[in-house]
Each structure stands twice: as structure tokens, then as C-alpha cells.
Amino acid sequence: xxxxxxxxxxxxxxxxxxxxxxxxxxxxxxxxxxxxxxxxxxxxxxxxxxxxxxxxxxxxxxxxxxxxxxxxxxxxxxxxxxxxxxxxxxxxxxxxxxxxxxxxxxx
Amino acid sequence: xxxxxxxxxxxxxxxxxxxxxxxxxxxxxxxxxxxxxxxxxxxxxxxxxxxxxxxxxxxxxxxxxxxxxxxxxxxxxxxxxxxxxxxxxxxxxxxxxxxxxxxxxxx
DNA sequence: CCTATATTTAACTAATAAGTTAATTAATGG
DNA sequence: CCATTAATTAACTTATTAGTTAAATATAGG
Numbered sequence: 542x543x544x545x546x547x548x549x550x551x552x553x554x555x556x557x558x559x560x561x562x563x564x565x566x567x568x569x570x571x572x573x574x575x576x577x578x579x580x581x582x583x584x585x586x587x588x589x590x591x592x593x594x595x596x597x598x599x600x601x602x603x604x605x606x607x608x609x610x611x612x613x614x615x616x617x618x619x620x621x622x623x624x625x626x627x628x629x630x631x632x633x634x635x636x637x638x639x640x641x642x643x644x645x646x647x648x
Numbered sequence: 649x650x651x652x653x654x655x656x657x658x659x660x661x662x663x664x665x666x667x668x669x670x671x672x673x674x675x676x677x678x679x680x681x682x683x684x685x686x687x688x689x690x691x692x693x694x695x696x697x698x699x700x701x702x703x704x705x706x707x708x709x710x711x712x713x714x715x716x717x718x719x720x721x722x723x724x725x726x727x728x729x730x731x732x733x734x735x736x737x738x739x740x741x742x743x744x745x746x747x748x749x750x751x752x753x754x755x
Numbered sequence: 756c757c758t759a760t761a762t763t764t765a766a767c768t769a770a771t772a773a774g775t776t777a778a779t780t781a782a783t784g785g
Numbered sequence: 786c787c788a789t790t791a792a793t794t795a796a797c798t799t800a801t802t803a804g805t806t807a808a809a810t811a812t813a814g815g
Contacts, residue, residue, distance in 0.1 A: 545664060547664075547667075548662050548663060548664055548667075551658050551659075551661045551662035552658075552659070552662035554658045554662075555655050555658035555659035555661075555662055556655060556802095556803090557652060557654075557655055558803095560654075560655075560731075563735070564734075567734065567735070567738050572761080572762090573761070573762060573763095574760095574761070574762085582803095582804080583804075583805065583806080584761085584762070584763085585762090585763075585764080585765095585804085585805080585806085586803070586804055586805080587762095588762065588763060588764090589763095589802090589803075589804085590803090592763095593802095606760095606761085606811095606812060606813065607760065607761045607762075607811060607812040607813070608760095608761060608762080608812095609761080609762070609763095613735075613738060613739075615738065615739040615746070616739060617739070618732060618735050618736070618739060619739065621732065622732060622736065624667075625725060625728065625729060625732070627671075627674065628670070628674070628720075628725050629725070629729065631674050631720060631722065632720075632722040632723060632724070632725060632726065659772095663772095663773090665773095679791075679792090680791070680792060680793090681790090681791070681792085689773095689774080690774075690775065690776080691791090691792070691793085692774085692775080692776085692792090692793070692794080692795095693773070693774055693775075694792095695792065695793060695794090696772090696773075696774085696793095697773090698792095699793095700772095713781095713782060713783065713790095713791085714781060714782040714783070714789095714790065714791045714792075715782095715790095715791060715792080716791080716792065716793095
């Protein structure tokens with residue numbers, strides 16, 4: 542039902558655990574165990590979250606011994622940002638109009 | 649499980665039907681029937697999508713006779729945008745580094 | 756080869772999401 | 786008041802999601 546890439550990304554982002562993982566990855570790459578550390582959650586659950594992020598194109602993975610570290614995919618959020626652009630204009634526009642209105646009332 | 653406002657918004661956005669509705673609303677407010685028109689979907693289904701958008705704070709509603717038109721909530725996406733900010737820096741940073749690297753290789 | 760560590764896969768459960776049809780509520784206008 | 790139009794609620798089905806535990810796979814090192 543929801544197979545387009547943008548939906549996949551937004552769906553992946555709509556989970557606080559996964560967003561926390563991304564926040565961690567902003568500091569640099571991390572292994573599964575490192576990512577799991579702050580959460581009271583089984584490793585398989587973590588593994589699944591990682592898979593969701595990866596399939597959404599938000600992270601990439603590498604190999605190092607028996608570890609498979611994760612890293613932020615730099616261009617991963619671009620698609621989301623592109624989508625937001627159009628709306629950013631709308632709301633900036635409206636907020637500034639509201640602002641103008643409030644100014645005019647005040648005077 | 650997923651009750652925070654940001655998750656609610658991203659979850660609401662992670663559906664192409666709902667995003668299409670928002671796109672329509674960029675042109676101006678619309679009634680439920682107007683929003684439903686492009687979709688092969690029952691009205692109750694549309695009604696539910698609208699509720700999701702509203703509860704996420706992405707749209708507001710008014711009343712006019714027996715209609716309850718929807719309008720974009722201008723500040724609705726701001727929270728998402730705020731969240732993205734931090735990542736925008738990361739990826740812009742990395743992409744520009746990549747760019748610089750490619751430049752240096754070329755020379 | 757054996758063991759320890761890192762991670763994933765399998766199999767399952769419970770909750771949530773997205774849709775349906777039928778029935779209900781709300782407001783207008785004759 | 787009655788019929789019409791607009792939208793929602795109720796009740797239900799099906800698929801997906803997020804988690805669990807137990808078992809399996811992969812790699813390194815002695």
C-alpha cells in the first residue's frame with residue numbers, strides 16, 4: 542500500500558527510537574550494540590529498526606570484523622527536505638501575513 | 649507507543665493520500681467532498697485521513713453550513729522542519745566535503 | 756577446530772492502521 | 786416537518802508494525 546520512497550522515509554522517521562538512532566549517528570558511525578545501548582529493548586528489535594532505516598535510505602552500513610556499523614546516509618533526508626520546500630513557502634507566507642495583520646491591528 | 653507530537657506528524661505525512669490532500673490544501677481550503685474527489689476511496693476513509701491530519705496539527709477545520717472545510721495549518725510543519733535542521737547541516741556538510749574531495753581529485 | 760562476540764533470522768503475539776458498508780447526525784431549504 | 790446534502794460514527798476485516806524469545810550465522814582468535 543505504501544511503497545513510494547518518500548512514504549518509506551517518513552514512516553521510518555515516525556518512530557522515536559529510530560529518530561534517536563539517527564541522532565546518535567550524527568556523532569559518527571556506530572555498531573548495532575552501540576545503537577542499542579540507550580534502549581531497553583532486545584537486540585532483534587534494534588536490528589529491525591536498523592533495517593527499516595536502511596531500507597528507507599536513511600543509513601548505510603559497512604563491515605568490520607563481525608560488526609556491521611551504521612552511518613548516516615548524507616543524502617538520505619534530502620528527499621524529505623525537497624518535499625517540505627513547497628510547504629515552507631506556504632507557511633512562511635501565511636505567518637508573515639498574520640504578523641502583518643497583527644502589526645496593523647496594533648497601530 | 650507513539651504519542652509524541654513529532655511522531656504523530658511524521659506518521660500522518662507517511663501516507664501518499666494524506667500528502668495529496670495537503671497538496672490540494674495549498675491551493676486553499678476545501679470541503680471533505682472536494683478533498684475526496686481525486687480518490688477512489690469511500691468517504692469514511694477520507695474522513696479518517698482528515699482526522700489523522702487534524703490530530704497531527706497539520707490542518708484546521710471550520711464550519712460553513714453543513715460543510716466542515718479543511719485548511720492547512722500554517723505552523724503545522726514547523727516542528728518537522730525544526731527537527732530536520734540539525735540533519736540538514738550534517739548532510740550539507742558531508743556533501744560539500746564530498747564535493748571538495750571530488751574537486752581535489754579532478755585537479 | 757572451538758569458543759566467544761556480534762548480529763540476524765524464525766516464529767510468534769498484540770496492537771495499530773487502513774480500508775469497507777451500513778447507520779447516524781447535522782444543517783438547509785421547500 | 787421532510788427530503789437532501791455533507792460528513793461522521795459504528796462495527797467489522799485484513800494487513801502491517803513493533804515487540805518478544807530461541808535458534809542460527811558470521812568472524813576472530815587461541
